[in-house]
Amino acid sequence: MHTNIEQLIRLRDPDTPPDSMAAAHVAQCAVCQQHLAELAGLGDELRALPGLEPPPGLWPDIVRRADQMQRRQGTQKRFAWALAASVVIGVSIAPWVGDATQQAAITPSRAETSALIRQSHALDQALHALAPDYRVMRARTANTIADLEDGVAAVDYELSSLGSEDRQGAQWRNELWRQRVDLMRSLYTVQYIQARYRGD
């Protein structure tokens, strides 16, 4: 009985512990050796595929979009600083207020963020279920959707590059999820209206 494809792949994979039985079989089986050589050859051929040149003229668009997003991020950062400042003020006055629950009210709980994440995922699914048809759409609607999608992409990017989970990090994460939910709600509403307009 010959080795199967997964055993053969494992034999040429440095990440995987060697399969001594499969190796012993391949060492004395011309069919499996040929099979293995063909698989290795495919990897070589893929690595040897020529590089591709990107379409010309993309750079000005990239610079323009980066500028737009930088402005958007600037607004978000100002908001974050304001938020952080309010946290600092809140924390610093907490001892005078003497109410231990004050701080908990300012710092979002994990449960609150989790609820936002669940809402966001539910909206993802709801939007998915709507199956928007981009071919039948007014230009203005398409632009609105594109702007909202850009907004969601920007929030997703921020979420993917979040660092420490300190109190400010938790505030910012919570705020980003809140923004995502808001954007997804708007996106869903526009798509829902669009679907009704199409008569789905």
Next chain:
Amino acid sequence: MSAFSDIQIAAEIVSRAQAGDTRAQESLYRTFAPATYTLLRRLSGGPDLARDLLQNTFVAVLLNLGNYRNEAPLGYWIRRIAVNQAMMYFRSPWHRKRQALPEVPDHESFPKLVSTPQPDLTDLASAFACLDHAARTVVWLHEVEGYTHSEIGTLLGKSASYSKTRLARALETLRKWREDQDGHRPCIQISNS
């Protein structure tokens, strides 16, 4: 070996680009765009999506260049952003090509070519582009870019075993396609449904 490993760029250009020098930023784009586009074209399977992802990648590069700390070669840093952009696209619910990552079936089945290569492009690149996106991702990142199965599994939100199995089956699909080519059998439409 990854095309990114061969790309050299002067540290001075990187510093100037980080400081906001637009000519240096453009030079950086010109240096890394071909390798990035090639990677995105292989992962996405088509030129239009690859162009969009390339734009998104370099927008993200420009926005985050100040955070680059020389801990890894710049090419690898850009590659990571490009791969993340592609993965974000594949996960996004609102894009047209939304399809869940296929689970690896228990029985002996292999990924099918999801679209027909153009008749005059019956080379390996065309056949590769016809694999589904998860298969393309696993094969390209492992075989060409040198990612480990564990890294690929994490990117796809799956296990390392998933990556191994997908790799084995996708390579076997390509090998069988190659066998058909050698036997002068045409590359035929295979429905994914």
